[in-house]
Amino acid sequence: MIQAPDLPGWAAIIVGLLLFAGAAFTLVGTLGLIRLKTFYDRVHAPTLGASLGTVLVATASMICFTVLQTRPVIHELLIILFVTLTTPVTLILLARAALYRDRSEGAAHVPADDE
Amino acid sequence: MRRLFPFPLLAFSLFVMWVLLTGFSPGHVLVAAAVALLLPRVMLPLGWERPKIRFCRAMLTLARIVIADIIRSNIAVGKIVLMRRPDRKSGFIQLPVALRDPYALAVLAIILTATPGTLWVQHDPRRNVILIHVLDLIDEQQWIDLIKHRYERLLLEIFE
Amino acid sequence: MSALALAYVITLSQILLGLAMGCACFRVLRGPRAQDRVLGLDTLYVSAMLLLVTYGVQTGRTLYFEGALVIGLLGFTSTVALAKFMMRGEVIE
Numbered sequence: 001m002i003q004a005p006d007l008p009g010w011a012a013i014i015v016g017l018l019l020f021a022g023a024a025f026t027l028v029g030t031l032g033l034i035r036l037k038t039f040y041d042r043v044h045a046p047t048l049g050a051s052l053g054t055v056l057v058a059t060a061s062m063i064c065f066t067v068l069q070t071r072p073v074i075h076e077l078l079i080i081l082f083v084t085l086t087t088p089v090t091l092i093l094l095a096r097a098a099l100y101r102d103r104s105e106g107a108a109h110v111p112a113d114d115e
Numbered sequence: 116m117r118r119l120f121p122f123p124l125l126a127f128s129l130f131v132m133w134v135l136l137t138g139f140s141p142g143h144v145l146v147a148a149a150v151a152l153l154l155p156r157v158m159l160p161l162g163w164e165r166p167k168i169r170f171c172r173a174m175l176t177l178a179r180i181v182i183a184d185i186i187r188s189n190i191a192v193g194k195i196v197l198m199r200r201p202d203r204k205s206g207f208i209q210l211p212v213a214l215r216d217p218y219a220l221a222v223l224a225i226i227l228t229a230t231p232g233t234l235w236v237q238h239d240p241r242r243n244v245i246l247i248h249v250l251d252l253i254d255e256q257q258w259i260d261l262i263k264h265r266y267e268r269l270l271l272e273i274f275e
Numbered sequence: 276m277s278a279l280a281l282a283y284v285i286t287l288s289q290i291l292l293g294l295a296m297g298c299a300c301f302r303v304l305r306g307p308r309a310q311d312r313v314l315g316l317d318t319l320y321v322s323a324m325l326l327l328v329t330y331g332v333q334t335g336r337t338l339y340f341e342g343a344l345v346i347g348l349l350g351f352t353s354t355v356a357l358a359k360f361m362m363r364g365e366v367i368e
Binding site: 004006007008009012013015016026033039050073075076078082087098101 | 278280282288291294295298301302308310313315318322329331334335340343344347351361
Binding site: 025028029031032035036038040041043044045047048050051052074075077078084085087088089091092095096099111 | 232
């Protein structure tokens with residue numbers, strides 16, 4: 001399905017670059033999920049897509065709709081806001097759960113609980 | 116004013132969110148005002164203390180530093196993923212913090228985790244030590260200095 | 276001319292995001308442990324959300340934005356619930 005919105009040339013270039021860069025950052029982040037060796041290394045990988053990937057793609061969408069509808073359309077800011085606030089929460093919870101499981105199994109490479 | 120808006124920041128963000136989601140028209144602005152007026156009252160029975168935020172230049176500086184750091188560390192982590200370096204090692208760091216305010220600690224946790232390459236794992240409230248995981252751990256002391264000087268100083272200025 | 280180039284770039288970005296979802300699926304299926312699978316699921320959600328945003332740009336309809344927002348919020352809730360479950364063995368204490 002090859003299709004594109006009818007944008008003027010300058011906007012098309014900006015939107016295309018932002019979309020491509022965002023998608024590329026997200027792909028590199030998920031490649032990290034495959035290539036990194038331990039779980040604690042892999043937790044870092046999704047933050048690429050969740051930080052710069054989301055910001056770039058959402059900005060591209062904002063520019064595209066603002067030009068298309070000739071009025072400011074900025075509701076994609078909500079996606080940026082939700083993702084940057086919620087991804088850290090999920091990753092922290094996940095890392096804590098993994099640490100808890102590793103500790104309760106007595107794994108050697110994790111720091112001991114001092115509490 | 117305090118009685119009308121117990122959590123002014125929450126009311127403001129609810130208003131902005133409603134207007135962004137539904138579109139800017141007089142009717143929706145009215146509904147958004149009602150939502151912003153009524154919904155923060157749900158928080159009152161929970162009995163949370165209000166965050167003490169000082170609006171100052173430090174906020175702008177912090178925002179600038181965080182945005183620059185996120186872009187830079189995105190590229191750094193991308194390089195690590197694409198080009199495997201054999202000498203890279205990752206590890207945990209115990210980091211003593213001077214921050215006490217729970218809201219400031221929450222902001223620090225979000226900043227550290229949203230920046231690729233560092234991950235907040237745990238906070239020990241008795242010893243005031245946080246445990247973070249770093250993907251590219253070359254020099255432990257360097258990371259501790261970086262976090263203390265870049266983020267913690269500004270957060271202390273904003274929250275305490 | 277520029278519209279055709281943009282169309283190709285959008286499709287290319289969608290392919291990249293689809294590959295990203297494939298990588299996340301690999302981690303969900305492969306494991307090796309439960310936390311790896313949940314991490315893969317979270318990444319899958321974020322990539323799917325971005326893919327929906329690119330569909331919105333492609334078709335010029337704002338409908339996809341709402342879908343993306345719902346996927347993002349559901350992904351957050353489900354990952355938090357799963358992480359909580361792994362930690363304590365129950366979701367609501």
